[in-house]
Amino acid sequence: MSDKVVISSADSDTTKDTLRKIPDPCAVVIFGASGDLTERKLMPALFRLFCEGLLPESFAVVAVARSEMDSESFRQKVRAGIETYSRISPDQVNKWSAFAEGLVYHRVNYDNAEDYKALGKLLAKIDKKKDAAYNCLFYLSTPPILYPIIVDQLGKAGLSQQSGGSWRRIIIEKPFGHDLASATDLNNQVHKVFEESQVYRIDHYLGKETVQNLLVFRFANAIFEPLWNRNYIDHVQITVSEEVGLGSRAGYYDTAGIMRDVFQNHLLQLFTLTTMEPPAEFNDNALRDEKVKVLKSIRPIRPEEVTQYTVRAQYRTYRDEKGVAPGTETATFAVLKLFIDNWRWRDVPFYLRSGKALANKVTEISIHFRYVPHLMFPLPAGEQLPPNVLGLCLQPKEGMRLSFETKLPGAGMRTRSVGMTYLYEQDFGKNTLPDAYERLILDALQGDASLFTRSDEIELAWRLIDPILLGWQSKHAPFLTFYESGTRGPSKADEFIQADGRTWFV
Ligand code: BG6
Numbered sequence: 209m210s211d212k213v214v215i216s217s218a219d220s221d222t223t224k225d226t227l228r229k230i231p232d233p234c235a236v237v238i239f240g241a242s243g244d245l246t247e248r249k250l251m252p253a254l255f256r257l258f259c260e261g262l263l264p265e266s267f268a269v270v271a272v273a274r275s276e277m278d279s280e281s282f283r284q285k286v287r288a289g290i291e292t293y294s295r296i297s298p299d300q301v302n303k304w305s306a307f308a309e310g311l312v313y314h315r316v317n318y319d320n321a322e323d324y325k326a327l328g329k330l331l332a333k334i335d336k337k338k339d340a341a342y343n344c345l346f347y348l349s350t351p352p353i354l355y356p357i358i359v360d361q362l363g364k365a366g367l368s369q370q371s372g373g374s375w376r377r378i379i380i381e382k383p384f385g386h387d388l389a390s391a392t393d394l395n396n397q398v399h400k401v402f403e404e405s406q407v408y409r410i411d412h413y414l415g416k417e418t419v420q421n422l423l424v425f426r427f428a429n430a431i432f433e434p435l436w437n438r439n440y441i442d443h444v445q446i447t448v449s450e451e452v453g454l455g456s457r458a459g460y461y462d463t464a465g466i467m468r469d470v471f472q473n474h475l476l477q478l479f480t481l482t483t484m485e486p487p488a489e490f491n492d493n494a495l496r497d498e499k500v501k502v503l504k505s506i507r508p509i510r511p512e513e514v515t516q517y518t519v520r521a522q523y524r525t526y527r528d529e530k531g532v533a534p535g536t537e538t539a540t541f542a543v544l545k546l547f548i549d550n551w552r553w554r555d556v557p558f559y560l561r562s563g564k565a566l567a568n569k570v571t572e573i574s575i576h577f578r579y580v581p582h583l584m585f586p587l588p589a590g591e592q593l594p595p596n597v598l599g600l601c602l603q604p605k606e607g608m609r610l611s612f613e614t615k616l617p618g619a620g621m622r623t624r625s626v627g628m629t630y631l632y633e634q635d636f637g638k639n640t641l642p643d644a645y646e647r648l649i650l651d652a653l654q655g656d657a658s659l660f661t662r663s664d665e666i667e668l669a670w671r672l673i674d675p676i677l678l679g680w681q682s683k684h685a686p687f688l689t690f691y692e693s694g695t696r697g698p699s700k701a702d703e704f705i706q707a708d709g710r711t712w713f714v
Pocket of ligand 1 (some may be wrong): 469
């Protein structure tokens with residue numbers, strides 16, 4: 209983002225805080241506790257919440273996994289992870305012992321009923337000692353194949369039951385299903401044991417500050433919403449570009465690919481938040497009802513139409529990565545053009561684009577307004593003034609930028625585009641935004657599911673993606689093109705948007 213004109217809130221102190229309530233006394237039970245996510249994200253997030261005084265006094269973490277380990281070794285592993293993956297200040301170091309006291313490791317075989325009974329007894333013991341009132345948040349961070357098994361066993365052990373005002377909730381990590389059929393199956397299995405109101409399907413993009421800011425930006429300001437429609441907006445681009453390649457995730461990624469890994473969840477979440485109608489209230493059902501309405505209004509793409517609406521590509525060295533199938537056709541880059549058939553958005557194209565092994569890590573939503581309807585300034589024949597663009601940047605520099613035309617000083621009527629930029633880091637300093645997992649875990653502990661995905665939302669997202677994946681495996685598939693790592697992606701993506709008379713913004 210360039211920052212020619214910078215606005216800052218430094219001179220205005222009009223912060224409106226919403227009430228932050230400390231969750232009830234509770235235990236968090238993490239399944240898959242020896243895994244990477246627990247080490248890199250979940251435990252650092254819990255520790256930060258603890259240090260900020262946002263966890264209840266009576267609080268425990270029960271770490272559950274298959275590995276043979278005692279609680280002390282687990283605590284040491286967690287401490288090392290926190291030091292590596294999160295910023296830990298001297299002040300926070302002092303809080304470690306108090307936090308570590310509440311960490312317990314419990315070994316299970318995921319399909320062994322006895323181990324769940326033992327878990328129940330452990331929770332009851334913690335409850336007695338710590339007055340946790342038997343409130344419990346289960347967190348599934350295991351390989352997805354284990355989700356139905358764990359949920360079933362929790363049900364059989366009676367651990368999902370809420371009684372006497374206590375609560376039981378479950379967070380389920382992505383991927384939630386592999387296609388519509390498997391997602392529906394999983395929903396059915398989960399619903400046999402947990403009510404929908406107990407289920408929190410996580411998409412960490414919704415925990416990002418700037419994603420939530422999209423809601424504030426749209427619905428706490430009166431000046432944007434009147435323009436937020438087909439009368440003023442020409443098209444919208446949503447980009448999730450990553451520098452990293454496959455890493456060590458071949459087993460999962462080669463069967464998922466970019467469409468399942470990023471489009472079905474993160475990109476569609478950004479898309480629905482950008483396009484939904486204003487909810488009447490800020491609560492979980494009101495918000496999710498609006499997102500669902502958008503998903504229902506997306507113009508479906510049939511398998512035989514995929515060339516018209518998508519581009520798929522692979523970075524050139526992908527097939528050399530360890531663990532991928534020989535000759536694999538898995539896409540690591542894609543473009544998807546969507547339309548929403550409703551009054552607000554009819555015929556406005558939305559270009560969603562994501563890729564791995566690209567030049568930069570950028571996540572950005574750019575809203576491209578229409579050309580001015582009549583140009584009174586003399587311009588050479590065939591030239592137009594660039595239309596206004598509103599960029600909402602989620603990564604790497606969180607903020608927003610509005611571009612508009614100004615007059616160049618001096619004789620004549622020459623104009624130039626300038627950008628008015630707001631950057632979070634100028635206001636709050638670098639690296640100060642909380643991690644998405646902190647926000648989401650706290651919300652789940654407080655019983656607020658607004659930033660989690662509801663069962664119908666997940667199924668509608670798959671309903672859109674399934675035919676595309678089917679098309680990609682059929683004779684209608686667009687040609688798989690290759691791109692060099694560290695570039696902007698395949699030229700096919702440029703040609704795709706240029707065919708509509710447009711260009712990529714980032
Ligand atoms: C994950 C995907 O959900 O999101 C990864 O599985 C991807 O492949 C990651 O790299 C991107 O998240 P972020 O927060 O780094 O943009």
